Amino acid sequence: MNQCRIGIVGCGGRMGRMLIAEIAQTEGAVVAGGTEQTATLAGQDLGTLAGLGPLGVAAGTDAAALIAASDAIIDFTVPAATVRHAELAAAAGKILVIGTTGLDAAQTRAIEAAARQAPIVWSANMSLGVNLLLGLVEQVAARLGPDYDIEIQEMHHRMKIDAPSGTALALGRAAAAGRGVPLEDVWVKSRDGHTGARAGGSIGFATLRGGDVVGDHTVMFAGLGERLELTHKAADRRIYARGAVRAALWAVGRPPGLYGMKDVLGLR
Structure with a gap:
C-alpha cells in the first residue's frame, strides 16, 4: 500500500501536534510536513514538536509549498486561513480535510467552490x-x-x-x-x-x-x-485528530466534491 503524505497547516498548536503524532502512528500515512506562522516554532522538527523525537521534517511557513509536497492537508486553523488553504488545494487538486469552525456564509461558499476542483472533507466535529x-x-x-x-x-x-x-x-x-x-x-x-x-x-x-x-x-x-x-x-482531543487522519485516508482516490464525516463513516 502506498503511503499517503499528509501535511498539517498550523502544526505547532495543540491540535497540530496531536495530528503529527496521529499521522506518525497510523499505518498507510506519513508526515509530509507542516506550516507554522509563530516565529519561535517555524524551523523546528515536527516530531520534536509532537513529543515523538525527530522525524527529519521541519515546520515551514509556505502553505503552497506544503500542499505541493503532500497528498492531503489537514486544517484546524481559522476561517480566513482555511479559505486560502482551500483555494490552494483546489488549484493543486489535493485532498483537504477541514476541522475549522466559525466560517461565515461567504467563506462557506468559497469552500464549496473549491470542492468543485478537489476532494474536501469538512466537518464541525471529526469524532x-x-x-x-x-x-x-x-x-x-x-x-x-x-x-x-x-x-x-x-x-x-x-x-x-x-x-x-x-x-x-x-x-x-x-x-x-x-x-x-x-x-x-x-x-x-x-x-x-x-x-x-x-x-x-x-x-x-x-x-x-x-x-x-x-x-x-x-x-x-x-x-x-x-x-x-x-x-x-x-475527554481527549485525540478523537478529533484520529477522525481527521481517517478522513484524509478515506479521501484518497475520491473525485472532487464536498464530503462530511457521514461519508467517511458510511453513515449517509
Missing part, C-alpha cells in the same frame, strides 16, 4: 460519537414533533473563540432537518432580559466557557412531564 449523535438527534426531532422544545447546551475551554460551537450548530441543523425547517428560521442563540414566553418551534442554544473542557454537548427535548437528553462528552 465518531458526535456524528452518530447527529443522526440520532435528527431522528428524535422528527419522531417527537413540535410539542417538544429543543435546547442545545455546549461547553468548551476558555480559549475557544467562536460561539455557539460548530458542533452545537451542526446539532441544531440536525434537529431542524428532522422537523423540516431551516435552522436559521428557528434558532435562538441568546436570551437576556424580559424575553417573554418561549416561541413555539424554536431551537435554543446555551454557551458555556471555562477551564480546559475539551467539548461537552447536550441536546434536550423538553416535553410536558418528561425530558429526553442526548449527550456527548469529549
